[in-house]
Amino acid sequence: MNITPCQKADVLIEALPYIKSFYNQTVVIKYGGNAMINEELKRTVIQDIVLMKFVGMNPVVVHGGGPEITDLMKVFGKEPEFVDGLRVTDKETMEITEMALVGKVSREIVSLINLNGVKCIGISGKDGNMIKAKQKDPKLGLVGEIDFIDTEIIETVTQKGYIPVISPIGVGENGETYNINADEVAGNLAAALQAKKLVLITDVQGVMMDYKNPETIISKIKSHEINGYIENGVIQGGMIPKIKCCLEAVSKGVERAHIIDGRKPHSILLEIFTDDGIGTMITE
Numbered sequence: 448m449n450i451t452p453c454q455k456a457d458v459l460i461e462a463l464p465y466i467k468s469f470y471n472q473t474v475v476i477k478y479g480g481n482a483m484i485n486e487e488l489k490r491t492v493i494q495d496i497v498l499m500k501f502v503g504m505n506p507v508v509v510h511g512g513g514p515e516i517t518d519l520m521k522v523f524g525k526e527p528e529f530v531d532g533l534r535v536t537d538k539e540t541m542e543i544t545e546m547a548l549v550g551k552v553s554r555e556i557v558s559l560i561n562l563n564g565v566k567c568i569g570i571s572g573k574d575g576n577m578i579k580a581k582q583k584d585p586k587l588g589l590v591g592e593i594d595f596i597d598t599e600i601i602e603t604v605t606q607k608g609y610i611p612v613i614s615p616i617g618v619g620e621n622g623e624t625y626n627i628n629a630d631e632v633a634g635n636l637a638a639a640l641q642a643k644k645l646v647l648i649t650d651v652q653g654v655m656m657d658y659k660n661p662e663t664i665i666s667k668i669k670s671h672e673i674n675g676y677i678e679n680g681v682i683q684g685g686m687i688p689k690i691k692c693c694l695e696a697v698s699k700g701v702e703r704a705h706i707i708d709g710r711k712p713h714s715i716l717l718e719i720f721t722d723d724g725i726g727t728m729i730t731e
């Protein structure tokens with residue numbers, strides 16, 4: 448598509464109020480699922496995050512990597528098992544999870560951001576005891592529930608110009624390592640940092656009335672409507688933890704949470720810098 452210089456200027460001018468209102472503000476981005484598997488989409492997500500930093504925002508990335516953990520488990524001859532969307536995590540699975548998330552996924556995102564000209568640093572939730580956790584449910588083994596997030600390291604590196612990339616791993620009272628759902632980390636972290644926005648990138652258009660029909664997208668949800676949507680079965684499966692994290696974040700002071708489609712190129716830019724936005728927005 449060819450656009451004229453004037454149209455290009457219009458696009459920039461449409462972004463101006465957003466650049467102003469987000470200047471020096473924190474935006475937490477959860478990056479996982481399909482958008483992380485496709486190489487071309489990965490490139491556009493990274494470009495969006497780098498652009499945010501260059502126009503003066505403070506993006507903080509929380510990464511997932513469920514498919515990478517599953518692949519590595521298979522290499523070690525282990526069959527993954529999930530209960531309510533959470534991976535049952537024995538000691539060996541925990542080691543594999545750390546290898547996949549901290550050793551591979553984080554390294555890759557950090558390298559890509561560095562290559563795009565912004566300093567980036569990978570931080571596991573265990574580093575500096577950042578994410579304190581306890582066992583969620585003995586049935587799930589080493590799956591963690593967040594007790595507390597110490598935001599000091601993130602604030603320090605952000606002030607120095609880095610983009611922090613957080614791996615969803617927690618540390619217990621006695622040094623145990625816990626596997627934590629990445630959406631849960633993103634929601635709690637957005638609240639702890641009092642972020643202006645939480646953006647969860649997923650592989651559907653947003654929350655839909657009928658999730659098999661993209662035309663039924665719900666563009667705005669108020670927090671008091673969420674339980675109703677879960678009770679009447681509109682929101683199911685993997686969308687339940689996601690929407691609950693958004694609820695947690697907005698109830699603790701994050702202005703807005705968004706669930707957006709990572710299959711769409713530059714979905715973050717479309718959400719942050721355009722009047723229409725995309726996906727589903729959750730507010731208090």
Ligand SMILES: Nc1ncnc2c1ncn2[C@@H]1O[C@H](COP(=O)(O)OP(=O)(O)O)[C@@H](O)[C@H]1O
Nearest residue numbers: 480649650651653654655658681682683685686
């Ligand atoms: N109302 C809904 N709107 C959209 N998706 C829904 C809804 N209810 C259930 N889902 C399911 O939730 C899934 C998203 O969760 P999940 O697969 O865990 O995402 P991710 O891998 O990005 O963390 C969708 O692919 C869809 O199958």
Ligand SMILES: CC(=O)N[C@@H](CCC(=O)OP(=O)(O)O)C(=O)O
Nearest residue numbers: 479480511512513533534628629
């Ligand atoms: C406890 C639990 O289930 N942890 C997740 C952590 C990774 C994650 O959340 O990755 P996605 O966002 O890509 O799904 C897991 O083991 O898969």
